[in-house]
Amino acid sequence: MSRPVELPRWMELGLMPLINLALALAVCSAVLAVVGLPPQQVFTMLLKGAFGSAAGWSYTLFYATTFVFTGLAVAVAFHGGLFNVGGEGQAMIGGLGCALIALSVGEQLATDLAAIVVLPMMVVAAMLGGALWAAVPAVLLAWRGSHLVITTIMFNFVASSLLAGLLVGPLKAPGSMMVETVAFPLSARMPGMHQMLQRFGVDWPRTPLNLTLLIALAAAIAVGLYLTRSRLGYELRTVGFSSDAARYAGIQPDRHRVMSLLIAGALAGLVGINELAGAQHRLLLDFVLGAGFTGIAVSLIGRNHPLGIVLASILFGGLYQGGAELAFELPGFSRDMVTTLQGLIVLFSGAMAMVSAPLLGWILNRVGSRDG
């Protein structure tokens, strides 16, 4: 019989994640050894690729930016007791929203300076797009009690088809064979980090990392304030824990559920800004690339806490970047191996997060009883 073990906070929040990570790495080492790859070399290269250079860091943070958005999108809904697996679709429609602004308003105001007007409009459009895509499942949930996991998953497919339809049809760049739009005008491109840092005289490698990173950090802070400091956040958490207690307190659970999903959708929609306005500078079909689903893992490992999500995003961004580097440099290494490692980390830090708790509790008891 395993019962919940009470551990001091520093152990639960500090030590256990490290133990879980170590366990995941250990199992992954075993897998690598079986496949015939040298684990130590793989991990060293992974680490170096992700964090060993300015460029590596830069890519890592670029990926992390996307994961912060999708992770927050899962966490906000989670605090309302909801499981939002629609981050993928919400991000796609968010991207569509910002692309539409880029290609319409941006084309009109194509000068460099107009970015001050165009970029905020794109941000708003991306958020609206994502929120819109979350709104339908949200309203179905509130009115009809439809199962959110089903509806949001289905909406991922609908979003994907919609995007494909638009990109082979009306939005397709004329004369191109690629399923993508024309390039965004200069006014619709998020300044890269290297450009910004250059102005301050810092020499930074040219990477996709862009100012959206700051938006992501601001979003994490805003979500933190919303959840822990605001009345609405308090009410949302109450709904998430007990909708009966919420009704007792005069809170209407459905309103809060819908609102949390709209916020979640808006956050996921911002992926479009990072990936499209920041890096690709055009709308293309597969720009989300599973980030919506990675967001679930990020939120899980970050314990649905904004700070945790930022840290988990950096971890996943690092894995992503390090894995890409490895696949490039180490013959016989496929990126699936990184996916394996991601899976193991999710397994150990999420699903089996408490496996080491009884052991730690036992050690703590031993130490405690020796003292007294």
Place this chain on the structure above:
Amino acid sequence: MHQAVSAVQLRSISKRFGAIHANREVTLSVTAGSIHGLVGENGAGKSTLMAILYGLVQADRGTIAIHGKTVAINNSRTAIALGIGMVHQHFLLIDSMSALDNVLLGAEPHWRLQRSRAIVLEQLKVLIQQTGLEVDLMRPVGELTVGARQRLEILKALLRGASVLILDEPTAVLTPSEAEQLFVTLRQLRARGTTILVITHKLKEVMALCDAVTVLRAGQVVFDGPIAQCSLDQLAQAMVGRRVQLQRPDVLRTTRKGSVSLAVRDLSWRDPQGTQRVSGVTFDLYAGEIVGIAGVAGNGQSELLALLSGMLKPQSGQVDFRGTIWNSARWLDPTTARRLGLAHVPEDRHRFGVVLPLPLWESALLGYQRSRRFATAWGWVRRRAARSAAQVMLERYDVRPAQLDLQTSTLSGGNQQKLILAREALAPEHVPEVLLVGQPTRGVDIGAIELIYDRLRAMRDGGTAVLLVSSELDEILALADRVLVMNQGVIVGELANEDCSEAALGRLMAGVSSRTQVGVEAAL
């Protein structure tokens, strides 16, 4: 002590959870074929001790002997194999499955389900005949009364060969008549040779039912002996470590009626299934009085509270509160109700009253989160104000441990209840005009009961009109100035406290007809 056969013998059991000594050198011996009471306040260590006996928790030190043989019980499987059965306070049954299938589950005698059913049904029929534990075996558990569910749990334990039966707070969820019935069955089981351990904090029941009693306080045995050699006062004193006064006040307060605080007229409510739960309820609630609503559970009292607090909306009828007429076209919602000074201590504490995973100070905010004192116009929570208000609640209502950041779920039932009462009594805007209280002391230990009664009386004396719903007649008699009796959703009688006798109330409660409690939970 009893050199006769001890069915259960615990020797020097100690168990620590971190810094807390849940059990300290507990020695307990239960004579075979007797009913043994284990009493103590919440948090005294009763449940831990029984969890150790049932193998859910391992003791740090000490030994257990079953029928004279020292055993190691590492899990509940071992405990069951040794003939120990446990009926938990919250039943472990699956509502959608039939009573029979619930007994079957996990102990199928045959690999074919139909065959298993037949075997177990046969065994159960014999057992029911022997013990008188009547249960409709073919019905889904969800349709059974609480009493029947409990009987089913006992049957389940007996069928698995339990010769020692542990009952955790068995009467907490029962109506008085169901409790009476339970006692009859337990005595029958004792006559069959079953040893019964009852965890409870209702001392009257211990006196009526048990052969011997052990009192725990702060993890230690403070009293142990046959029931014939102790008195109720003695037990109460042992339990809380000081004298307690719970009886009806000697001098009944002459009711000084103020003005009408809440006028209820012809209030009716049908549940979504179309059953009339509350019909034509009319009464006035005056400032400075406690009105008790007595009745067998499930006769509309819960719904009445839910209606008045704004959680349910009536189909017809009206309420006059603070100069406004509220009717089905425009009904009170919980937020408005609170703002106007209508506070509510809900019947089901865990479900409505607190949010268990939240820290204490956030649970202390529940319902008042929109008050300007605790939230700014822009919707930010005023943490400092909310925390200091919560601190005052914890201190004034003696909530222990008084740590604002502790998870609400770690509080004992009594302390959670004190927190809820404190929150409602110390409402941020003003002293409540009307206080609705449901089952204020259900599952609450004696020490806390005393404080809760005291505070309710103090609120009444301060001019608050209190409406009290309770299934404990003693409680109503101890508190209420006036008693309304409900039956089948109708108020069937009204008595002043001095005219109340248990007999008179009982006649009213049951006289018209009595109904089992189905659907109250479904209605909310």
